[in-house]
Amino acid sequence: MKHTIKIRDEIAAYLSEHDLSNNQFAIICGIHSGTLSRVMKGQQALAMNHLIRITRAMGLAEDYFYGKYVDEIMVDSAPTWRRLRPFLLQCASLSRLDCIEAIVQNLLDNLLYVPLLFEVAEELYQQGHLQAAALIYENVGASEKYQHSERLALCQYRLFLMALGDDPHNNLIAAVLFENYVSKLDELNQLDALKQLAHTYSSLHQWQKVSELADELLRLASLQYQLLKGGSRTADHGRVAQRPVYAYILYAQLLRANVLEECGDHKAALELIPVYMDAGWIREDDEEARRIIAQYQVWGTANIYLNRLMDGQIEVLDEYVEYISVRESEIFTALSKIVQSANRYNWNVDSILRRFAAYIPYRQYSSIFGVSNKLIMNDNYTRFCKELAAYYLSRRRYNNDDVSMRGVDLSVKLDNTQNVIRGTLSVDFEILLSDSTWLN
Template sequence: MWGAQGTLYRSLRSEIEQNRKKNGYTLSKLGELTGINPGSLSEILNGNPPRAITIGQLDALAKVFGHDPGWLYELYTEECILEGRISRPRLIPYLIRCVEVGRKDCIEATVPQMMENPKNISILFALAEQLYEKGQLKESVPFYKYVIENEKDSYSDHFVMSQYRLFRVVLGTNAEENWESVIQFSPYRNRLPENYQLDALFQLARVCYALQKRNKSGEYGDELRLLAETVYIHELDRLKRNRKGEPLKTERHLVYYYGMGHLYKGAALEMQGLYEEAKQHVKGYADLGWFGLLDEVGRKDVERFKVWAKANSYTLEVLSGDTDVLEEYVDYLESLSTIDVLAGLNAIMKSANTYHFYVDEILERFASQIASFDQFTEAIGLDRHLRFRYQMAIYEFGKGRIERGIEETIYCLSLADLMNRHDETLTYIALFGWLGNMNKRIGNQNKFGG
């Protein structure tokens, strides 16, 4: 088909018709091969006006004609957008298929057409949500970004939820990217509905803890605990007054958010060396059996917090220099998961370096667990592993075991590089100062016949 300027004009139907004739298929035969009713095919190709074709039907035709998935997708937009009017039932499946077959070019060409009418932001958001719910998290990112870039009202539900989803999706092990995500999302956290706000605060506290942003982690822990308390009171009041309405739907049980608020606040205080203050928050989640609204999930969370509280109580005692509980603490660690063993050994190593006592036997006792610390690929596990290796380097250098100290220092540098925490590199390089100090002492001893 030729256009007014003498250029070849390709249309969806002309291409389909050319392929049908090229293969010698009648409409009846083509319908048999594709599973599309021949009458519908006739209306699609010859109707006046022609019947719209679905993306599924186009895919079926592509398969019969021997073309790759995504065939003619660049022409399909005309089925979805005509004279500024959008067919939502066709557009969303089309864009989802573009994602699935990698036709990014079609997405980039279609979105600007949609954004000629700002009301169509809701379609992009609905599409992003569909991908998110299907577990296609990375694929949802561009669409949430489109919403953020085109929505002028920063208080709109679509805008705020897109910020939240984007925050959740992009979190990984890269420290710089995680911190940028916190900065980008945190101003909008209080604009979320309460059920999402609870999880947002939990994630913010968690990420900041892994980034060693102790003040921020503590602040978000406080906010999380206070919000959980408020929601808890409202839910109890609703039940007491027999008010209608569904209970607040949250990703985790409400008791979990309350306990984690205390836990992250306590952890932040611990990182600052404020051990007595931290103990008060450990008490806050040590026994949450009083918490109402508990179901089976909630009761399991209560038991988990009991375990964590006992471990963290030992941790704070050891960090305070109480070596009398050390043996008891080590026995208890053997009953915990590897990630909790890592946290416990961190505390023991830090205390050993602060108060100058030997823990060689303890390290030997947990040798198999220590050898498996490389299994951690998530932010908090990697952060704990890095801190453990740092304390190990200090310990080994302090005991005069130079070769081991060097190995642990190199381990620190490797983990820091993996997590993109290059700002900490000088801290780990400074560990080599142990070598200079030791060589200087040895030189002085030789000089004076020591």
């Protein structure tokens, strides 16, 4: 039978090579000599903190023994969570996903480890070790795929959030795969999940889907707000939402108005905007509530200007410009809609573009709700650059293509085929229409 070299065999070889006794090496490592002696005799399993000290004392890479350690704690001795948990966390910090997968695969044969592994995944997710967390979520989810449990739904939610990136096709796949699990989440997590799905489908221009999600978000948030007996974040089971529940109601109404705007029904959008500007029904009267209500007042006022502008009411243009000029986070959105309106109604907005030229490069802005959603901002920027290219080309100003081409480059990076194709077509047709030589 082939002898498998153990970690203690390598330690013994090191001691022999350096002419060290157990007691001397124990002092170097900072481990009790009796403990080291029992480990070397195979009478005691090696704890994670001891492994770290021994590896460091031997001058080896921190994860040098990790492959052997997996075998020793999973095969050679009965696995104990006291040793497994710190090892999983350490593997995540060193990106040893192979070791994590080996342990998880073995542990999931015993369903008692499922909740423990899920808790580790949650801890890793919060710490930003996303690859390790995703690996555990995937395995825990697979073990519970027939249980239809809340834990399974939460695994899928985390995987959905981690899957979102710059590729619209991958984002669509992630959203579709996750959508069926939303109803399995607890009520407060459902609110955040619906909001994230709405953001994703907004970036994909699937406005009917966004409308459906907004309606469901409004229904669920309204119901939860009626049922809450304590604070506006906490449900009966003690879980806490990222934002007060009334904020989700306001946001759902904002989404509904935005869908109408994107679909070109600006008059209907104007009728809905006052709904989320009216906060008289909100019970809370603390500093957070006042800040949230004030933010929706700003957004509502800006969106009234915006929809009137998109409806062709040029008389509000100067007033709109002055309104957003002192609100930095609103300027880029306003410029995008102003250029779009200029193309639609053949307006000259050169002076406005010159005034706000510093705000044209792509950037993210923050509000009281955090940084702007990256997916939506990326999409808005590609759309803006397409409109700006059409605006310049319709005026035969071909020397302004630096900004518009940055938009095309970003579209290629995001694989946003719709914007790339539309941008290309608008350029070709504008050149044909503006250059008489093409007509001869």
